[in-house]
Amino acid sequence: MARENTCQFAILGMLCRKPMSGYGLRNAIERTVGHFWQESYGNLYPTLERMERAGLVALEREERSPGGRVRKVYRVTAEGRVALAEWLRRPVVPHVERNELLLKLFFGARVGPEDSLAHVARSRTEAEGLLLALRILDEKVRASSEGDAEMTYWHLSIRAGLLGLEAHLRWCDEAVTALQHLAHTKESKKKRPRNVH
Known part of the structure; x- marks a missing residue:
């Protein structure tokens, strides 16, 4: 499976814990699974937008950051939970590490x-x-x-x-x-x- 597709499952897993913004997701990924999985902002935001269009996540609210920037907070949908569960049950795709x-x-x-x-x-x-x-x-x-x-x-x-x-x-x-x-x-x-x- 392509890395971009796998990104959506990392996002879904994090959003199952609680609703988050793209910024919050990046920090949560770094703090929890960062020792074996990384996602860049450049990949997170476009993936979130595609997932919203596909109905896997939904916009819960918008909030202002201390700098005045508007952050979109997303939550996982029922379709997103089903997609995550299906992905979790599939065999792991082997990969060769680039070291x-x-x-x-x-x-x-x-x-x-x-x-x-x-x-x-x-x-x-x-x-x-x-x-x-x-x-x-x-x-x-x-x-x-x-x-x-x-x-x-x-x-x-x-x-x-x-x-x-x-x-x-x-x-x-x-x-x-x-x-x-x-x-x-x-x-x-x-x-x-x-x-x-």
């Missing part, structure tokens, strides 16, 4: 280990920050999940993120060790005196 770090490492021999080491170090720092944020979210969800079935589902997605980040950090350590060894070997070859006959 620029791995692509750069794959071709890293063209520039040497120093550049690759820098890429891995940046990725490790980012992963550590995400892991810290996800651990905080995990604590909040676990504290409020007592008897709340929805929180159990949320917790499963958070755990996948936590375990994935922990595995990524272990891989970063392995990559650094391998690349440092490669850099050391390269330096040793440069310094080795040539045999003079």
Whole structure:
């Protein structure tokens, strides 16, 4: 399924929780599922308009933001709830992850280990920050999940993120060790005196 179509289901799921504006949806997505799903404003607003024309969402009210801008607050319709339930029951469409770090490492021999080491170090720092944020979210969800079935589902997605980040950090350590060894070997070859006959 195309990403644009999947966007509408992310919107429907969020609107099942409560009515929201496009701005509110973007923030809710970022705060809850942002560790594995992202949506841009440029995609959210046109998708909301198409969904309104299709009868999946309806305008509930308009409100003014502190800056004076009018925000449209949408709610999910009965048709939207049916569409979301049908989508949730369909098999997941497999996809291949596009990972620029791995692509750069794959071709890293063209520039040497120093550049690759820098890429891995940046990725490790980012992963550590995400892991810290996800651990905080995990604590909040676990504290409020007592008897709340929805929180159990949320917790499963958070755990996948936590375990994935922990595995990524272990891989970063392995990559650094391998690349440092490669850099050391390269330096040793440069310094080795040539045999003079």
